[in-house]
Amino acid sequence: MSRVIRFQLILSLIGALIVAATIGSLAYRSSxxxxxxxxxxxxxxVTGQPKYLNPLLALPTDYPAQSIDALIFSGLVKEDPAGEPxxxxxxxxxxxxxxxxxxxxxxxSARWHDGQPVTSDDVAYTVATxxxxxxxxxxxxxxxxxxxxxxxxxxxxxxxxxxESFAPFLDFASVGILPAHLLAQVAPKDLPANTFNRxxxxxxxxxxxxxxxxxxxxxxxxxxxxxxxxxxxxxxxxYKDDASVAQxxxxxxxxxxxxxxxxxxxxxxxxxxxxxxQAVQPSFSGLSFNLADRVVGRPEVRQxxxxxxxRPALQRQFLGGLGRISDxxxxxxxxxxxxxxxxxxxxxxxxxxxxxxxxxxxGPNGVRTKDDMRLAPIIxxxxxxxxxxxxxxxxxxxxxxxxxxxxxxxxFDGLVKDFLAPRRFQIALLDWDVPGSxxxxxxxxxxxxxxxxxxxxxxxxNPDADQQLELGRRSADITVRKRAYSQFQTDFATDxxxxxxxxxxxxYAVDGSxxxxxxxAAIHPWDRLATIDxxxxxxxxxxxxxx
Numbered sequence: 001m002s003r004v005i006r007f008q009l010i011l012s013l014i015g016a017l018i019v020a021a022t023i024g025s026l027a028y029r030s031s032x033x034x035x036x037x038x039x040x041x042x043x044x045x046v047t048g049q050p051k052y053l054n055p056l057l058a059l060p061t062d063y064p065a066q067s068i069d070a071l072i073f074s075g076l077v078k079e080d081p082a083g084e085p086x087x088x089x090x091x092x093x094x095x096x097x098x099x100x101x102x103x104x105x106x107x108x109s110a111r112w113h114d115g116q117p118v119t120s121d122d123v124a125y126t127v128a129t130x131x132x133x134x135x136x137x138x139x140x141x142x143x144x145x146x147x148x149x150x151x152x153x154x155x156x157x158x159x160x161x162x163x164e165s166f167a168p169f170l171d172f173a174s175v176g177i178l179p180a181h182l183l184a185q186v187a188p189k190d191l192p193a194n195t196f197n198r199x200x201x202x203x204x205x206x207x208x209x210x211x212x213x214x215x216x217x218x219x220x221x222x223x224x225x226x227x228x229x230x231x232x233x234x235x236x237x238x239y240k241d242d243a244s245v246a247q248x249x250x251x252x253x254x255x256x257x258x259x260x261x262x263x264x265x266x267x268x269x270x271x272x273x274x275x276x277x278q279a280v281q282p283s284f285s286g287l288s289f290n291l292a293d294r295v296v297g298r299p300e301v302r303q304x305x306x307x308x309x310x311r312p313a314l315q316r317q318f319l320g321g322l323g324r325i326s327d328x329x330x331x332x333x334x335x336x337x338x339x340x341x342x343x344x345x346x347x348x349x350x351x352x353x354x355x356x357x358x359x360x361x362x363g364p365n366g367v368r369t370k371d372d373m374r375l376a377p378i379i380x381x382x383x384x385x386x387x388x389x390x391x392x393x394x395x396x397x398x399x400x401x402x403x404x405x406x407x408x409x410x411x412f413d414g415l416v417k418d419f420l421a422p423r424r425f426q427i428a429l430l431d432w433d434v435p436g437s438x439x440x441x442x443x444x445x446x447x448x449x450x451x452x453x454x455x456x457x458x459x460x461x462n463p464d465a466d467q468q469l470e471l472g473r474r475s476a477d478i479t480v481r482k483r484a485y486s487q488f489q490t491d492f493a494t495d496x497x498x499x500x501x502x503x504x505x506x507x508y509a510v511d512g513s514x515x516x517x518x519x520x521a522a523i524h525p526w527d528r529l530a531t532i533d534x535x536x537x538x539x540x541x542x543x544x545x546x547x
Contacts, residue, residue, distance in 0.1 A: 032541035040537030041233040042514060044256035045245035049213065049238045052197040055176025056130060056137040060433060066526035067258065068216055068236060072113075072202035073176030076104050076123065081520040081531065083334070083437035085170040088226075089118060089177060089203060099165030099476045102173070106156040111223040112179050113207040120158040124150045125180035127160070132188035140435060144172045165474050167481060171436035176202065205229050205533060214238055230516075230536035246509075249274070255514055259525055260507040262320035268509050277508045277528075279519040280324050282331040282434035286500035287379070287394070291459045293426045295373055300358040302496045305377075305427075306344035308351035308401045309394060311501055318390050323502035328489045329432070329441055331503055333521045335478070336439040336485040342493035351401050360402070368402035376404035380419055380428040383409040391429045420457045428457065439485060442469045445492065460497035513537060 050065035052058050055073045058065035078088040087093075090104035110118035129135060130145045151159040162169065179201055186194055200208055205226060206218035218234045237254055239245045242261035246268055249257045260268055260276070268274060287305070289296045296302060315323045327344055330337045360368040360375055368375040377398070381391040388409050395405035410419060419425050432444060443449055446469045449456035465488050472484040508528050510517050516534045520527055 032543055034539040035542050036230045036516065036536035037538040037540040038228075038230050039232050040230075041235060042231050042256065042535070042537065043235045043237060043254045044258055045237050045239050045248050045254040046258040047239055047242050047245055050216070052192065053200040053208070053211070054137075054178070054191065054197045056126070056135075056141070056178065057192060057197065059138060060435065060524070063258065063525050064216075064236065064238060066524075067529065068208075068218070069176060069200075069202075070204075070526045070529050071206040071218055071234060071532070072200055072204045072208060073178075074110075074203040075174035075176055077170055077173050079171075079174060079437050079520070079527075079530070081518070083520065085174070088174070090173075095476065099167070099474075100162050102160045102169065103153070104158050104160070104173075106158070107225050108156060109225045110203055111225070112181075112203055113201045113221055113223075114179075114182075115223065116179070116181055118177070118203055119155045119180075120152040121155075121180045121184075122177050123158045124152055125184055126175070126178045129178065129183075129188050129191070130175075134187070134189040136189055136192050141172070141175065165476065167473050167476055168436065168438035168440045171438040171440075174436070206234055209233075227533045229533045230538070231532070234532075249509060249511075255511040257509040258528070260509050262318065262322060265320040265322070265507070273512050274509050275512050275514075275517065277510065277517060277519045278322070279506050279508075279521060279523045280331055280333045281504045281506050281523060281525075282334070282437065282439075283432060283524075284326070284329060284331075284434075284500055284503045285429070285431045286498050286502075288420075288428045288430050288458050288498045289496070290423055290425055290427070290457075291497060292423060295375065296377055296426050298358075299496065300354050300360075301375070301377075302499065303344070304351040304354045304360075304401060305398060305403075306351075306496060306499045307347045307354065308403075309397055309499070309501075310346045312346065314390065314393060315502060317393065318386065319502065319504070322505040322507055324505055326500055326503050327493055329444065329492065329498070329500060330439045330485060330489060331434070334437075334439050336472075336482055338486040338489045341489045344496075344499065348401060355402065362402045366399075366402060367404045374404065375402060376406070377426045379405060379407050380415075380425040381407060381409050382412040382415050384412065387429060394429070421452045423457070423459060425457075430457070440473050441485070441488065442473050445469065445488075445497070458497035460495060462491050462495055465491040465495075515539075 046064045046067060048064050050068055051062050052065055053068055055069045058069055074089045076088060076090040077085040080086045089106055089110055091107045093102055093104045095102055106118055127145060127148060127150050130142055135142050147163055149161040153159055182201060183196060198211060205221055205224045207221045209219040210217040215235055215237045220229055220232050243264060245257050246264035248254050250271060289302050291297045311325045324332055326332055328337060328341055355368055360370045362368050379391045379395055381387050391407045395407050398405040444455050445460060447461035447466050450459045450461060468484040468488040472481045475481050506523055506525060514535055514537055516536050518531050520530055
């Protein structure tokens, strides 16, 4: 064999070996799979600036503070994506047979961000602060904790006792716990001025690293007792309005928009790099009727209004198609929702016949009258531009039925004090907030709340509905509660103390580079971060054998 031929054979052999090695390497690498890895930073835009980074002081409308607090602080329990309570600072708990005592067992591994252990002293301090006569925080929170007695059984066991059973109590046990070792010497009335609100120390998955007028940066907490998030840093950038947040997202300055405003839906949905996530909010908007009024206090008038309002058209016009139309004050995503209740579909013909058959005659000027009454309801609304525009659109629809409807806008601060509390209104366009995942309609619709200090602004008093509401919040049996709330919803739809428009649908926009994002079924805006321990930006390749 010639030297040239041998050389060519050697080259061929080397080439074959290289090809084989390359194929083998590619096959080996293809057997690996990408999995979430630790690292990266998520930057989100929010509207406004946080006032207090303190879960006892942050109001429900302070969305920047609520969002940051959700990552810094922990409660005894937290809600899972289905809205059910699950362990948080408390690794477990027991409830007495009569539903009046809750015993929480704290995690031995729980640490504050400064390294100090979490103890029952922290729980006792937090509850005592909420109950203080001079408590400067959310008064709805204060009302929920009044009468609760705290007993420290040992350093890691605390018992909370109530005089009466209260099924939604675990909902309120999710409030963020504060560190007694840092704040015990601060009087509750002095909390708003304390530096803690700008330099908070919590027990959540992230700790505050930096805060200024433009942004807040959070770093994953090394000693966090729970599942540590993959994403190492979370930054919130503060913008003046929702439009500015949306534009920042489109420019690539941020990776998430905390809340897709209806006016920004079209622009954001045109970006193919964005992913959108939606969830129904438990709050709702609608028309509250003053049942003591001689006109709208009549059932046929309320029913005609309900049949005469085109909610799908309003939904398209004002919510960009987002919003869940519902006739129940209980969210359609709740375990307590009853889909079989009476529904008021848009039917202007039925609305007109309802008025005709009950003696409301159409006059030559196009306005209906009965006896000495003109059908000319006034719709009260807070002087917020979008609320006023919605009220005007509703008034336009009612005028086609022979109702000379007009809109009265008033200052937001005086809406409750000057008009709703003294019942100086006929119809009010309102947003009702539901603070937790437990439906508990009692505060809004029980007859005991139809007072100047209560939230039953319509003055609805139905003995059967009262009985069901009382049973629903007293019983620990979910079957009993569901049956009670079903009957309550039937009573509500029959009496129609309010006509509901929408349960708002929350939409969240996140860049496609952020993976693993999901939302609970029903949320408040700050709950969008509830599953952040599953989000990731970085990945690594792992062999199927090692995984």
